Amino acid sequence: MYIKSWTVLLLATFACALDFHSDEAAECATKHWDEIRDIVNPKISMMDKILPKAGVERVRKLLDGKDELPKDPPPRNWLGDAADAIPEGLMTMFGKKIIEECIDEMKHK
Numbered sequence: 001m002y003i004k005s006w007t008v009l010l011l012a013t014f015a016c017a018l019d020f021h022s023d024e025a026a027e028c029a030t031k032h033w034d035e036i037r038d039i040v041n042p043k044i045s046m047m048d049k050i051l052p053k054a055g056v057e058r059v060r061k062l063l064d065g066k067d068e069l070p071k072d073p074p075p076r077n078w079l080g081d082a083a084d085a086i087p088e089g090l091m092t093m094f095g096k097k098i099i100e101e102c103i104d105e106m107k108h109k
Helices: 002-015 023-031 033-044 053-062 076-085 088-094 096-107
Strands: none
Touching: 023 033, 023 076, 023 096, 033 088, 033 096, 053 076, 076 088, 088 096
């Protein structure tokens, strides 16, 4: 039962994968940066509890040792680097839905 549950979770995660390295994702993150900051900043203090050790180290490096996201949107590659440090399944906690909805809106204009 345990293995079957993990298989379902992994399949669901890959089915809803978002390319955080894409131009669209970077554009949407920039556009909605204040909203993303509001979601992410309170969670930064918990990252030691929710991320693997390697992910925590990568995120700290991206944040330059600070306890919050930069006020202004970072360079385009920053989002992809952050997504590489955080498992896909956890990205939902970090503004993934905002970016997905924005990309969806862009496609339907």
